[in-house]
Each structure stands twice: as C-alpha cells, then as structure tokens.
Amino acid sequence: GENVEQHPSTLSVQEGDSAVIKCTYSDSASNYFPWYKQELGKRPQLIIDIRSNVGEKKDQRIAVTLNKTAKHFSLHITETQPEDSAVYFCAASLRSGGGADGLTFGKGTHLIIQP
C-alpha cells in the first residue's frame, strides 16, 4: 500500500518568513495530493490540493509543488502569520476503478509561528 513520509515533524519560523514542508510517497499510481491544516481540538481542513497532471498550484500565500518523477510534493507558506500555527498533514490517494480511495496521511508537521 501507499506510504507517505513527512518532514520536518516540527517547524518554527519567525512571523513574516516562509515555511516549507516536504512529503514523499511510495505508490507511483497515487494521483491526488491534498494538504490539511488541523488546529487543536478541531477537524482537519483542506488548505490546498494538487493532482498528478499539474506541477504547481498556488492560492494566495499557499503553494504546493509536485515532482512525480521523484515522488515528492511540498507545501510552501509565504508571509507567515500567527494564525498559520497548527499541525499540517500531507496525504496521498489514488483513484481506483471502484471510486475514490481513502487518504494515506503523513505523520504531520507542527508549525509554530514566532512573533
């Protein structure tokens, strides 16, 4: 089955600086890669996703890049703000013949924005 590795486990950056979180996946058939933000005590919320036919996607301060050959994808957050502090999870999924599969998650990155 799919295996997703995520690094770093903890990332502390100064407010206004950029943050980068990296993930690798093992199954070359995976074709959908979302990133979720989870605040303490809350459910995961999608912040951005990318499909395997796209190399990069951007939404305001957040961007995701995908390298299918190397089987890795990264989350980039620019101009970080205190409200960006949370745990971020990457995930991978493939589209099977019977319908959408569940997600395989990385272990998460605790992002801390220092004022």
Added chain:
Amino acid sequence: SAVISQKPSRDICQRGTSLTIQCQVDSQVTMMFWYRQQPGQSLTLIATANQGSEATYESGFVIDKFPISRPNLTFSTLTVSNMSPEDSSIYLCSTRQGYTEAFFGQGTRLTVV
C-alpha cells in the same frame, strides 16, 4: 461541500464494552471513510464503507473489532467493540466529493478506562 455530523463528540467508556459512533452527511455520497487519530498522531484509515456492500478494512483493522454499517447513502456507523485503553483515540468519519476533497466530521474523542 459536504457537511458531516458525527456523534457522540466524546465519551468515556469502561473496558470490555462497545461504543457505536454515528455519522450523518447532508447529501448522498457513495463512499464514506473511517479514520483513527491517536493522541498527538496522524490519521490512519480504518475502513471504507460503500453503501450496499461490506466495508473494506485496512491492514491491522478487522471487522470483529470495528464493525461498520452503511444502511443508506447519507449515514454510517462505526462500532468499537470490546474496548481496551489502547482504543482511546479520536475517531473521524469522512467522505469525498468525487475524487477530490475529503470532508471530515468533528470527530469522536473516546477514552477507555
């Protein structure tokens, strides 16, 4: 988007008992998923529930321990059976819109004593 209501939000249970978690979606969906999130950890897929067929379990999870029902296209239940303290976790149900975004219920925080 899909709105998912999950209950109970939390419970404290005695070891050896069972708890059934309910998940209601505000629209008809083909696939529903159940995840476990142990304290401070990531989410792990327990099983996929497709209406009208048996649930498909991931490695390490078995039907006797986590029986699932999927009686219609908007509802599913997960039962945690014969509980032990190791079952203390957050359990989340989820669905996907087509082949993209997954939405999650608010989770059930289970403590087994």
